[in-house]
Amino acid sequence: MSLHHLTLTNFKNYQSLEADFSTRINCITGDNGEGKTNILDAIYYMSFCKSFFTSLDSQNIRHGEQFFIIQGQYYFDGQTEEIYCGFEPGKRKRFKRNKKEYERFADHIGLIPLVMVSPYDINLIIGGSDERRKFIDGIISQFDKEYLLHYQRYTKILAQRNHLLKETPQTWQIDEDMLQIYDDQLAESGQIIYQRRKNFVTEIEPIFQRYFETISRGKEKVSLEYQTTLDEKPLGQQLKENRAIDLATRYTNFGVHKDDLELGMSGQPIKRLGSQGQQKTYLVAMKLAQFEYIGKLCGQKPILLLDDIFDKLDQSRVEQIVNLVTQNNFGQIFITDTSADRIQAVLDKVGGEHRHYNLKDNALTPII
Numbered sequence: 072m073s074l075h076h077l078t079l080t081n082f083k084n085y086q087s088l089e090a091d092f093s094t095r096i097n098c099i100t101g102d103n104g105e106g107k108t109n110i111l112d113a114i115y116y117m118s119f120c121k122s123f124f125t126s127l128d129s130q131n132i133r134h135g136e137q138f139f140i141i142q143g144q145y146y147f148d149g150q151t152e153e154i155y156c157g158f159e160p161g162k163r164k165r166f167k168r169n170k171k172e173y174e175r176f177a178d179h180i181g182l183i184p185l186v187m188v189s190p191y192d193i194n195l196i197i198g199g200s201d202e203r204r205k206f207i208d209g210i211i212s213q214f215d216k217e218y219l220l221h222y223q224r225y226t227k228i229l230a231q232r233n234h235l236l237k238e239t240p241q242t243w244q245i246d247e248d249m250l251q252i253y254d255d256q257l258a259e260s261g262q263i264i265y266q267r268r269k270n271f272v273t274e275i276e277p278i279f280q281r282y283f284e285t286i287s288r289g290k291e292k293v294s295l296e297y298q299t300t301l302d303e304k305p306l307g308q309q310l311k312e313n314r315a316i317d318l319a320t321r322y323t324n325f326g327v328h329k330d331d332l333e334l335g336m337s338g339q340p341i342k343r344l345g346s347q348g349q350q351k352t353y354l355v356a357m358k359l360a361q362f363e364y365i366g367k368l369c370g371q372k373p374i375l376l377l378d379d380i381f382d383k384l385d386q387s388r389v390e391q392i393v394n395l396v397t398q399n400n401f402g403q404i405f406i407t408d409t410s411a412d413r414i415q416a417v418l419d420k421v422g423g424e425h426r427h428y429n430l431k432d433n434a435l436t437p438i439i
């Protein structure tokens with residue numbers, strides 16, 4: 072599955088853009104602010120029915136215009152599929168596949184699997200634990216609807232439990248029978264969330280290790296571990312044993328909403344010890360592990376968007392990444408960079424089918 076033609080109308084900085092792409096490697100190079108990331112965002116949009124950057128669709132309309140349209144022609148097992156997305160403020164967003172409009176966006180998401188690696192993802196490494204939970208939950212729930220239901224249920228009950236703990240005027244007035252009902256429901260959904268997260272981390276950890284080792288040429292030792300109190304005791308028991316603490320703090324202190332991924336390098340958190348290049352390597356390895364995991368689940372190679380990933384990486388790591396993604400277990404790839412020479416030098420070295428475009432004044436020009 073690959074995108075072979077893209078048409079943009081009034082999308083961000085593009086009044087109109089037409090582009091053809093290779094089914095394998097596509098490089099877009101150009102100066103800062105030319106619109107490289109915006110092209111990737113349009114491709115992301117066609118997979119997830121939303122921008123990677125904003126949930127406010129009006130921000131995606133070219134300044135001064137009234138609407139935007141993104142259209143893509145994809146090859147699916149030799150057949151062409153047309154995806155259309157149009158948005159005009161005040162009207163409902165329209166998403167079509169082969170001219171037939173979707174009733175629910177959820178019916179479309181998953182059709183075109185895609186993994187984006189963006190400089191903004193660095194928050195996964197340096198941000199709070201919520202960023203890492205979001206990463207795990209986003210991937211699992213994409214393919215496991217039961218997980219999504221338990222996740223939503225857990226989040227709702229947790230909010231209700233915290234509300235009860237916080238808003239009851241006096242601690243002794245807190246309805247403990249109600250608390251027990253919440254605890255039972257939290258324990259049930261929490262236990263399922265825990266088990267699926269654990270399976271997920273167990274599965275991606277060796278893949279992550281393999282990618283990290285390749286990109287860094289074995290220079291650093293890293294670890295990726297699921298951190299949770301549910302390894303010690305079932306959630307129901309934890310909630311029961313720690314009720315006094317919850318009553319005193321008026322908050323739910325234990326549960327899967329406290330889980331984290333421990334990202335280590337040489338026994339230390341990479342957040343503290345890692346250089347920017349090492350953190351970036353860690354991030355890319357995690358995203359490639361995500362790519363492999365999703366690819367296995369959906370039975371096809373996701374589109375891979377690599378936005379600005381070579382910034383901060385040395386030539387050896389850049390080469391290793393390009394080497395990796397030009398292998399057959401990867402499909403269609405889009406790479407952006409500010410340096411045409413850097414990308415071209417690596418492409419010449421690794422060979423393989425590719426197209427290289429220069430982006431200037433909102434137009435893509437092939438570099439031969």
Ligand SMILES: Nc1ncnc2c1ncn2[C@@H]1O[C@H](COP(=O)(O)OP(=O)(O)OP(=O)(O)O)[C@@H](O)[C@H]1O
Pocket residue numbers: 082083084085101102103104105106107108109110130131132133134379409
């Ligand atoms: N709604 C919009 N209307 C018009 N222009 C927009 C809109 N949204 C973003 N832009 C413009 O798009 C440009 C940014 O594009 P983009 O982020 O894709 O650049 P880039 O080539 O990736 O740059 P960099 O190399 O710095 O990452 C900015 O100049 C910004 O003003």
Ligand SMILES: [Mg+2]
Pocket residue numbers: 107108109378379
């Ligand atoms: Mg950019």
